Amino acid sequence: MSPAYVHQALTLPGPLPLDNGQALEDVQIAYETYGNLAADKGNAILICHALTGDQYVASTHPVTAKPGWWERMVGPGKPIDTDRYHVICANVIGSCIGSTGPSSNHADGTPYGMRFPVITIRDMVRAQVALLDAMGIARLHSVVGGSMGGMQALSLAANFPDRVERVLAIATTSRHSAQNIAFHELGRQAIMADPHWRGGDYYGEQNAPDSGLAVARMAAHITYLSEEGLTEKFGRRLQDRPDGQVGERAFGFDAEFQVESYLRYQGSGFTRRFDANSYLYITRAMDYFDLAEEHGGMLADAFAGHARGKGARFCLVSFDTDWLYPTADSRHVVHALNAVGAPVSFVELSAPYGHDSFLLDVPALDRVVKGFLDG
């Protein structure tokens, strides 16, 4: 299945092995590329997207018609300079923007729904590497990602150490905490409680579980913003009322506070571009993510392939107002890399936007990204 709006896609030549022991057949990967691949194929940068992101990192989204989600970072002359690098961004498996996921057709010709296998971050990375294989790219100049993209960057480095020279992981973690899992579980329960979810078999029905998905998105969105950022942006300011009263309480249940209106807008806008089952599968993959556990319980062992400077160079970036994946999470990764003697730089940037800072206007991030990639 390839939505008409997907620009580039390929089907993997063989089955994709999964952490659950199964293999996924006929896997399609939808992707975008920017800039030219050098003759020696040595200038490829793989960007990994976040939970609800997609491959349209620096081009207009075909559904929302909005600019790419990282246009400020990727393009000619930008920190990730497409005059210099060949940038690749692929939709993760399990998602819904052209790569194989629960909304894709099973071999029987009907959508997988909840028959889709539960995948992991490492499974997503296996698909990314299979795409690189198909492109003939043996070794990436860099892998770059924020949030779940950073998990993939770390997982790629851990599991495919020969495939990458530089690893840039932003606002991320090596494992989901109990609180991280709790917020995701809340979102999944909201989706599965929506009667339109129908056990995942809502494709082709008149209604999708949009209400549940909107609530899930609202919950997640609160975690993406800092308390300070919310206060600065909205405080306790009231909406102007439809009856023309400005800044007066309506004593009702419509969105009165600006922050309520904002959250409702975030929730409802999201349902137009995202599939509820994909939200279930991708949050599950993130909750399962524990890079140390995958490697015998010691995070340093995950990076054994980079010991004593023989592998990639690493750069970790955190934000001081990110309470989803706080600085301590990045520091934990840095300590593990230090323990094996891998070269790593680490910076905590100050920005008011919480976890979402990696997507927003933080000039210091631009400088860190450019400096690390070009250095």
Added chain:
Amino acid sequence: MSPAYVHQALTLPGPLPLDNGQALEDVQIAYETYGNLAADKGNAILICHALTGDQYVASTHPVTAKPGWWERMVGPGKPIDTDRYHVICANVIGSCIGSTGPSSNHADGTPYGMRFPVITIRDMVRAQVALLDAMGIARLHSVVGGSMGGMQALSLAANFPDRVERVLAIATTSRHSAQNIAFHELGRQAIMADPHWRGGDYYGEQNAPDSGLAVARMAAHITYLSEEGLTEKFGRRLQDRPDGQVGERAFGFDAEFQVESYLRYQGSGFTRRFDANSYLYITRAMDYFDLAEEHGGMLADAFAGHARGKGARFCLVSFDTDWLYPTADSRHVVHALNAVGAPVSFVELSAPYGHDSFLLDVPALDRVVKGFLDG
């Protein structure tokens, strides 16, 4: 309407004026008392309960058959010593444990539902004071409350300064922040998205909006616990699987992590004892709460009735792991009290449980409470 399980209740003799300009007729207040009222009526302590609390502060809950929510604090020989004090705790208006709320009957003989007026914390306090009037209690020895109970304690002090000698406000705030409002709005949206909500007219129907209410409770519950507390209590530990596998991933969507199971239990248990419309109304009242705004925008002006030591004594308690109403919120109140010269003591206690610390085993809190009330 008086549920058969309510032990004590009275109907206010006159209409209760509300902040929205209306008045509520035939208001019933359900309450519990503990200990004897002194002949001079000078030993009465009003305890105000939190969002989903009730009047069963130190007696078995008639629905859940669980012990009272503050048995560790209230009773003979306990920090709030019922051998010494006459303790009163009333169900707030808008709630569902015997006091008038959206599940009560309107004058037309059918439940209010969303016809119930939007109330405020001050309206709840007016009802508490009307109850004290009916009991002939002119001046409380103390008013005590945690979380929303603390809001009521501060509101009572601000609006009825002559009615109280000591004000003990624990883990609370003088106004809801944008993040506080956001979490409540998320819960309300989950309830109102549940098709069984039916615009609030679900009384007598086969199904109530239990799924939505459970999701709302899960969201709130995350905010009641600290990240550290969640990690300590659950970490990433897996449930034992029904098939007997211990600590193995099931690659499914059942509750696998212990924290998921805990949240599901919290959500589903809650729906058995609480009304979804009451949840809407009480969260709205909390979101509206801004003690400074009620008094011209300056929090110090809210406490003018306690200026220069002529009014009550205050004690504020916060917890270092409470991210719902962090210590800064209490400090803000303390500064306002200082500004008018009201006597106030303030302590930040160290406890691992987050906001819920005020309900849990924190011996230092016991000492602070007893010291302040008996002193």
